[in-house]
Amino acid sequence: MNALFSPTTLRDAATAAPNALASSEVPLLDVSGVTVQYKTRAHLVTACHRVDFQLYKGERYVLLGPSGCGKSSLLKAVGGFLPPVEGSIRLNGQPVTRPGPDRMMVFQEFDQLPPWKTVKQNVMFPLLASGKATRRQAEERALAAIATVNLSGFADAHPHTLSGGMKQRVAIARALAMEPDILLMDEPFAALDALTRRKMQDELLQLWDTLGFTMLFVTHSIEEALVVGTRILVLSPHPGRVKAEINCHAFDRASAGSPDFQAVAQRIHALLFADAVEQPVAGGAS
Ligand SMILES: Nc1ncnc2c1ncn2[C@@H]1O[C@H](COP(=O)(O)OP(=O)(O)OP(=O)(O)O)[C@@H](O)[C@H]1O
Secondary structure (H helix, E strand, C coil): CCCCCCHHHHHHHHHHHHHHHHHCCCCCEEEEEEEEEEECCCCEEEEEEEEEEEECCCCEEEEECCCCCCHHHHHHHHHCCCCCCEEEEEECCEECCCCCCCEEEECCCHHHCCCCCCHHHHHHHHHHHCCCCCHHHHHHHHHHHHHHCCCHHHCCCCHHHCCHHHHHHHHHHHHHHCCCCEEEEECCCCCCCHHHHHHHHHHHHHHHHHHCCCEEEEECCHHHHHHHCCEEEEECCCCECEEEEEECCCCCHHHCCCHHHHHHHHHHHHHHHCCCCCCCCCCCCC
8 A cells, every 4th residue: 555545544634734844845746937828820828928836745736717728738838748948847846847746637627537448547657557456455555545536436427427526636636646846736626516515625624634645726716716725825826926825724615705804805816807916915804
C-alpha cells in the first residue's frame, strides 16, 4: 500500500497538513512573472500577463477570475502543457518544462475518463503508465483510493453507468492515487447541479482533512473559492493580471452565510470588476 493511502499516514496527515503549512518557508510552487499567450493564424492572444504567486505545501490555493481571464491557461502552464512566453514556474525549486506525475489534473469535463475502462482500470492507468507501480501495487492503491471517495461498490463499473458527481470522484481518486506534489483542479465541479456541487466541495475538504494534499483550484465562483480555498488569487478580466491575494483560512461551509463571509465576497466582487490593483492582503475575516 502506498504512503498516502496507508492507515498510518491517514492519521498523521490529518494533523500534519496545517503544521506543514505554518512551518513551510520555501514555496512548493513558485510562479514568477508568468505570461501565457496563444498564437493563432490571425491573432496573438494573451491569456494572462505577468502573474506571480507562491503556493506552500498543504495549501488549498484558488485562482479566481471571470471567464476568459486565463485561469485554465495558467493551470495548464503549471501542468507543463503550455510553456509561458515570459516568466518562470518552479516546483520544488526545479523549472517546470513538461507534464509530470508530480502534477495531476482533474478537469471539468465528465468525459475525462476513458469509457472502455472500468473505474478501477481508470484509477490504475496513470500508476501503470508512469511506471510508479507494478500491476499488483497499482490495483491495491487504486482500490484504496476508490474507497476514500466512497466508490468501493463501483470499482468494476464503467464510467457511463455513473452520475456526474461519481465520475468526478473517480477523477479525483485517479489523481490522488498518484500522490502528486500538487493536485491541479480546473473547475472540477462547474458542470454539476448546485446541490451536488456543494456536496463535492464538502467531500473534497474532508479528503484534504484526511490526506493533507496540496491543491491549486480554478473557479469563477466567489463562494466556491471562499469555501474551498485557504488563499485566493484574484485575477482581472482578460488578460488576467493579479488584482489581489486574499487569505480565507477563516471560512468554511458553516460560515458561508455569515456577515464576515459576505463582506469578503462583496470585496472580491468589487475587485474583480474594479480598475484598481490591491496589494496582497491577509485576514479574510477583517
Ligand atoms: N487554444 C487556444 N487558442 C487560442 N486562444 C485560446 C486558446 N485557449 C484559450 N484561449 C484564449 O485565452 C484566453 C484565456 O482562456 P482560458 O480558458 O485560460 O480562460 P479561463 O479564465 O480559464 O476561462 P473560463 O473560466 O471560461 O474557462 C481567452 O481569451 C481564450 O479565448
